[in-house]
Amino acid sequence: xxxxxxxxxxxxxxxxxxxxxxxxxxxxxxxxxxxxxxxxxxxxxxxxxxxxxxxxxxxxxxxxxxxxxxxxxxxxxxxxxxxxxxxxxxxxxxxxxxxxxxxxxxxxxxxxxxxxxxxxxxxxxxxxxxxxxxxxxxxxxxxxxxxxxxxxxxxxxxxxxxxxxxxxxxxxxxxxxxxxxxxxxxxxxxxxxxxxxxxxxxxxxxxxxxxxxxxxxxxxxxxxxxxxxxxxxxxxxxxxxxxxxxxxxxxxxxxxxxxxxxxxxxxxxxxxxxxxxxxxxxxxxxxxxxxxxxxxxxxxxxxxxxxxxxxxxxxxxxxxxxxxxxxxxxxxxxxxxxxxxxxxxxxxxxxxxxxxxxxxxxxxxxxxxxxxxxxxxxxxxxxxxxxxxxxxxxxxxxxxxxxxxxxxxxxxxxxxxxxxxxxxxxxxxxxxxxxxxxxxxxxxxx
Numbered sequence: 001x002x003x004x005x006x007x008x009x010x011x012x013x014x015x016x017x018x019x020x021x022x023x024x025x026x027x028x029x030x031x032x033x034x035x036x037x038x039x040x041x042x043x044x045x046x047x048x049x050x051x052x053x054x055x056x057x058x059x060x061x062x063x064x065x066x067x068x069x070x071x072x073x074x075x076x077x078x079x080x081x082x083x084x085x086x087x088x089x090x091x092x093x094x095x096x097x098x099x100x101x102x103x104x105x106x107x108x109x110x111x112x113x114x115x116x117x118x119x120x121x122x123x124x125x126x127x128x129x130x131x132x133x134x135x136x137x138x139x140x141x142x143x144x145x146x147x148x149x150x151x152x153x154x155x156x157x158x159x160x161x162x163x164x165x166x167x168x169x170x171x172x173x174x175x176x177x178x179x180x181x182x183x184x185x186x187x188x189x190x191x192x193x194x195x196x197x198x199x200x201x202x203x204x205x206x207x208x209x210x211x212x213x214x215x216x217x218x219x220x221x222x223x224x225x226x227x228x229x230x231x232x233x234x235x236x237x238x239x240x241x242x243x244x245x246x247x248x249x250x251x252x253x254x255x256x257x258x259x260x261x262x263x264x265x266x267x268x269x270x271x272x273x274x275x276x277x278x279x280x281x282x283x284x285x286x287x288x289x290x291x292x293x294x295x296x297x298x299x300x301x302x303x304x305x306x307x308x309x310x311x312x313x314x315x316x317x318x319x320x321x322x323x324x325x326x327x328x329x330x331x332x333x334x335x336x337x338x339x340x341x342x343x344x345x346x347x348x349x350x351x352x353x354x355x356x357x358x359x360x361x362x363x364x365x366x367x368x369x370x371x372x373x374x375x376x377x378x379x380x381x382x383x384x385x386x387x388x389x390x391x392x393x394x395x396x397x398x399x400x401x402x403x404x405x406x407x408x409x410x411x412x413x414x415x416x417x418x419x420x421x422x423x424x425x426x427x428x429x430x431x432x433x434x435x436x437x438x439x440x441x442x443x444x445x446x
Contacts, residue, residue, distance in 0.1 A: 001093040002030070004192055008099040009035040009074075010107075012130050012249035013059045015066060015188065017181040019130040024098035025187035032092065032192040033067065035060055037078040037205050040106070051210035051332050051366055052244075057202055058214070059250055064199050072191035078205045085114055094123050100130035100249075103282045104370050131249065132275045133178055133257055134160065136282045139275075146283045147276075148292075150386040154272045161261075174261045179254050212332045212366070215241040217251050221263065228266035234323070234335035235408035240267070241333060243367025246274065277375035280385055287374055287384075289355065296383030298443040301353035310426055311346050312360055314414070317425035318396040320404060321345050323413035330413075332366035337403055343380035344394040349432040351439060354381035382440070390440040393433050 007024040013035075015021065024031045042053065064074040077084045088094070097118055102111065115125040129135050139156050140146055147153035161173045173179070202208060219240045223230075230238025245251045253271065260268040281287060291297050310316050314325035324338035334342070339361075346357045358377040362368050378384025382392075404410055407417070416422045 003093045003095050005029045005031050005095055006088070006092070006097045007031050007033045008097060009033060009060075009063075010099060010102055010249075011247070012100045013056070013063065014250050014252070015063060016183075016185040017252035017255055018100070018184045018249075019128040019182040020098045020100040020126075022182035022184040022187070023126065023128060024096075025184055025190040027096065027098075029095055030192035031098075031190055032072075032075060032194070033063075034075040034077065034088070036081055036084050037076070037200065038110075039078065039080050040110075042078075042205065042207075046363065048206060049208050049210045051212035051214070052248075052368070053205070053207045054202060054210050054212075055214055055244060055366065056248060057199070059248065061199055067191060068196055070188055070191055071193045073194055073197045074199065075197050076199050078200055081110055082113060082117065085117055089118070089121055089123065094118075096124040096126060098126050098128070101127050101135065102131070103135070103278050105285050105288055130182075131253065132278050133157075133253060133271070134275050134279070136279060139279065146279060148280070148284075148385045150273065150276050153276050153279075154269060157272050157275065172261065174258045179258045179261070181252065181254055212330075214366070215244065215333070217242065217245045221259075224260060224263045224267050227264045231266070232337045233403050234338050235404055235406075235412070239336060243333075243365075243369075247367050247369050273375075274369075274372060276386075277369075277371040280375060281371040287378065288370070291381075291383035292378055292385050293383050295444055296381070298446060299351075299383075299440060300443060302351045304350060304352055307350050307426065308346075308352055308356060311342070311350065311352070311357075315423055315426075316345065317423045318345065318400075319407070319410040319414050319417050319422075320396050320400040322417075323404075323410045326413040328361075328364050332364060334365070335409075337399075338409075339376065340380060341394050341396055341399050343377055345396055347377075347381040348390075348393045348436045349396075349427055349429070351436060354378065354383070390444070391437055393436055395429055395433075397429065 005024050005027055007021050012018050012020065045053070060074060060076055067074050102108070111127065118125045134157060137146060139153060139160060147156070158173065161176045161178055164177050165175060219242060223237065223240060227238065230236045242251065242256070246253065257268065257271050260271055280292070284292060311321070311325065314322035314329065316322055320338060321342050324334050324342045327338070328334040343354070343357055346352050347354045354377045358373055361373050361377070365373070375384060379386060382390035400410070410417055414422065
């Protein structure tokens with residue numbers, strides 16, 4: 001049996017500018033790429049038409065076709081990672097395993113267990129940074145502790161990007177070594193030459209096709225250039241909709257950050273938010289299931305099952321909220337501005353626990369990312385790092401007038417708006433606002 005290296009695809013589903021893959025292919029031994037449909041994750045998915053599973057399977061098929069053209073193959077397995085790796089180590093003579101970092105608590109535990117298993121058999125387990133520009137404790141305050149407020153973090157982030165360039169005035173951050181590609185595509189001939197393997201179908205892993213269309217990973221340059229002017233208006237085609245591609249790594253964050261730094265600083269800031277929330281999750285893992293600011297655990301959330309269901313289905317009587325929730329149900333996407341409005345409405349108007357909204361988004365969003373989703377919901381509820389103060393409560397009617405005044409977005413998703421079929425507001429704004437202020441104030445001052 002010939003000795004080989006393995007590359008484990010996870011949140012990095014591409015052959016180009018892939019850090020871990022680059023290092024694997026340059027190492028010398030032939031590389032067999034693998035992917036594991038993780039039963040520990042898939043078994044928890046309630047909807048067996050979950051579009052994200054279909055998205056992953058589609059991308060794997062594309063990668064597989066590219067590998068077949070090279071005389072190689074993609075080895076795709078389904079099962080619990082620990083059991084899959086036991087089989088892999090008996091089927092192949094593995095020298096080293098390469099992969100990229102994953103910062104979520106489950107993934108960290110999984111990788112530690114796999115590394116231990118591999119190391120016990122004399123197999124090295126090597127991981128690399130690929131999903132973010134700066135990770136963990138790469139951006140810290142002067143005292144070495146992590147930032148918990150975005151603005152100074154983003155300032156330091158940009159300083160570090162330029163730190164290797166000497167005279168800042170003569171250089172642009174797009175030239176930073178931190179944004180330089182790992183050209184894995186130059187070494188594709190180093191994949192193991194072997195017979196083709198079959199990619200499991202959705203049915204093989206217990207899933208079915210969805211009706212959701214996936215956004216393209218190519219975005220018009222004009223969309224990014226005009227991002228600052230258009231991003232808040234949900235009826236405009238003003239955002240990139242690249243979230244699902246960032247989530248599963250079908251595009252390189254380094255490539256997009258280089259382009260953003262040249263085209264639009266506002267868009268670059270959105271990419272910095274990704275790093276910020278990934279850093280928060282890595283350094284403060286208690287945010288999974290708990291408020292970043294512990295005192296907010298005292299807020300007495302309402303149970304209100306009927307209210308929660310009305311919110312989920314987009315039947316609150318507030319057209320901007322309802323349009324956003326129905327867009328989510330239909331497409332797996334929701335406009336960024338509207339995400340803030342619907343999250344504020346659930347946590348402030350309805351006084352329903354932010355964790356319930358976070359879980360609903362986790363179930364429905366194509367671009368669900370634990371770090372960003374958690375950060376966004378804690379921001380809306382006032383309990384997070386860079387949180388909106390509890391007394392900042394979005395007025396859904398004012399937001400509608402400001403960002404969808406001609407009702408283009410609302411009419412697309414709520415066709416019955418303006419007719420007797422559309423329900424009245426489920427709670428009056430002034431009452432909800434005063435109730436929220438009173439409940440938060442009592443909880444935080446007790």
